[in-house]
Amino acid sequence: MQRSHDLEIELGRQIRNLRLRENLRQEELADRAGIALNAVKNLENGKGATLRSLIQALRVLSRADWLRTLAPAVSISPVQMLSTKHPRQRASRKRKQQKKP
Numbered sequence: 001m002q003r004s005h006d007l008e009i010e011l012g013r014q015i016r017n018l019r020l021r022e023n024l025r026q027e028e029l030a031d032r033a034g035i036a037l038n039a040v041k042n043l044e045n046g047k048g049a050t051l052r053s054l055i056q057a058l059r060v061l062s063r064a065d066w067l068r069t070l071a072p073a074v075s076i077s078p079v080q081m082l083s084t085k086h087p088r089q090r091a092s093r094k095r096k097q098q099k100k101p
Contacts, residue, residue, distance in 0.1 A: 009046035016044040
């Protein structure tokens with residue numbers, strides 16, 4: 001599994017490539033997205049950016065569809081709905097196995 005930092009760097013590279021493909025300077029992207037220039041730089045360099053900065057930049061770059069892949073809709077099967085009387089309020093705890101004498 002990749003580390004978070006590695007994923008941030010890869011995402012930053014992709015954002016930078018998209019920006020260059022659109023022939024935008026960092027300042028232009030920041031202005032159009034309504035975010036600070038440093039936010040764009042941090043995003044592209046994988047140095048941490050806010051979710052808001054990421055969303056705004058993706059919208060300007062016509063890639064807001066990327067966000068849908070981050071949070072796919074959760075669905076419950078009809079069979080599962082019938083077997084559940086009330087909506088779940090919390091997760092169940094795993095039972096400890098008792099040691100055999």
